[in-house]
Amino acid sequence: MPKIDLQKRLTEGKADGDGIGNVLTGLPHSAAMGMRIISADQGEALLMLPYNPDLVGDVVTGILGGGAITALLDTCCGTAVVTTKARVISTATLDLRIDYMRPATPGEAVYAHATCYRVARSVAFVRALAYHDDRDRPIATAAAAFIVERKAEKKE
Template structure:
């Protein structure tokens, strides 16, 4: 499968997820074991009306979905995935009006668990909004390893 086809399939998958559609998630890039998704600022996602800051739940859904895509795109992945554990550390509030970008990497896999780390950023690339580490279900392609 070409990189363009894989990216298009990922975009169709995200479009099929009701929560991803509601959040406006978009697939920016997808490579084996790596995914980058974006979530545009939207007033319906505001968690604090006084400041206009986006809700933390929207950021966590972005991170979770991006991590899952990184696992599903891993070269040894043979099945869909599900979140087993996801720890998110919120470092600061996202700047109102800015798109949030999540970058995830599946850095280790076993026969049944994949391990992922991710970061959520707005325009300030040196100061993360949040970081995440997680474990996801994983089924290795038959005959791999």
């Protein structure tokens, strides 16, 4: 596997000019959806998905497809994993459970916040929340486990 800085690839992107985060250029699918990174540090990540008519799952209501929320939460969880202090150099989603609490409001950006609360030798555990502007009114919640590969600790 090529040596890469996964954290850099996941947490840096191209500024979009409007000052709201950077487009996730390192992840083609996330970039195609228009996802942006607002912050990612110490096992926490905040992402934003601007409302995008291409991601609508029900033309009658204009509500985003549930899958778009799934993709946002998955990306957010993975981003949180690589920003822990555990020196994670590669990650893959093992499982992901999503509870869809309420539909996203058409026309509004969706935010996702993830916390990686445990990194074991080969597995990381993450929880995440998707919402518009009120974290107490979540659109969806996620619980995920990721397989991780960690950089070996250097022996003194």
